[in-house]
Amino acid sequence: MTHIEPRDPQASAVPAEGAPGLPHDIDHTHADVSGGWLRAATFGAMDGLVTNTSLIAGVGGAGVSTHTLVLSGIAGLVAGAFSMALGEFTSVSTQNEQIDAEVTTERAAFTKYPEAEQAELVGMLTDMGMSTETATVAAREIHTDADRAVDLHISRELGVDPTEKPSPWVAAGSSFVLFSIGAIIPLVPFLLGSDVLALGLAFGAVGLMIAGALAAHFTSRSTVVGALRQLLFGSLAVAATYAVGSLIGVGTA
Incomplete structure (x- = not known):
């Protein structure tokens, strides 16, 4: 009689050398979509660029001195970075605490109504395509x-x-750092000695396009469309703020 060695239950878990592995090993990986650093960083960079470019446009449109313009931009950078960081921390903390509360509620139901919870899971699994017998x-x-x-x-x-x-x-x-980076970009020409408002706005426009293209890259969408879309939205904010600054500047002159 031929002797058959018992099968190692772990053998199937490790692909043999040269054998194909799991799809995530040989074909693709997934990005973090849990709402952590990427969302906060993207939002921070966009907000920093739009906020400070618009702020500079509004203050510059009012006809203030370059010194006042730079001071306003730096103040906007610091205030905005801390505001964004605090907002992100509070938002994510609240979301996590809400999840913890739901886990507590679900655990209580699991303890108090185990049969009902199990029946609920059977329903979920059958909705996913399992037969009732297999789901049970x-x-x-x-x-x-x-x-x-x-x-x-x-x-x-x-x-x-x-x-x-x-x-x-x-x-x-992530939000603090990227907001600060985005907000400093339109200030660069002034920090280097320029007093031309259009140059600062041009730096902001380029920053918006780069940020839009990078955001699109992370979602595998067209970087050109992403860049132009962000430039369009940012330009609307800048134009509106410049108009308001110009009107106020004329009215108080």
Whole structure:
């Protein structure tokens, strides 16, 4: 009789040398879409560029001196960077605390109504395409681990993974740094000795296009469209602020 060696249960988990691996190993990876640093950084850079370019346009349109214009721009940079960082920290912290509260609520329901929660999971799994029999077996096995079951319920019911929450510190830091970088760009010509408003606005326009193109790159969309779209939106804000500054400057002259 031929002797058959028992199969190692771990053998299937590790692809043999030369054998294809998982799709994420050989074909593609996924970016962080949890709302952490990328969203905060993109928002911060765009806001810094639009806010300070518009601020400079408005103050410059009022006919103030270059010294006052630069002082206004620096004040806008500092105030905006701290405001953005605080806003991001509070926003992400509140979102995470809300998720924690939902986990607590789900865990209480899991303890108080285990049969109903298991039946709910069966319904979720059948909606995903499983047969009722397979879903019932799977739900029963998943519910043997309370933590795993609660996480799965939250993921399916709220569309968020309670184990992958973004860091409020990372969001705040990203927003602070990128807002500051965006806000300093239209000030560069003045800091180098220029007193031409149009040059500062041109720097801001170039910054808007670069920021729009980079944001589009992260989403695999057309960088040209992204750049032009951001330039258009930013230009509208700059034009409106310049108009207001010019009117106020004329009215107070």
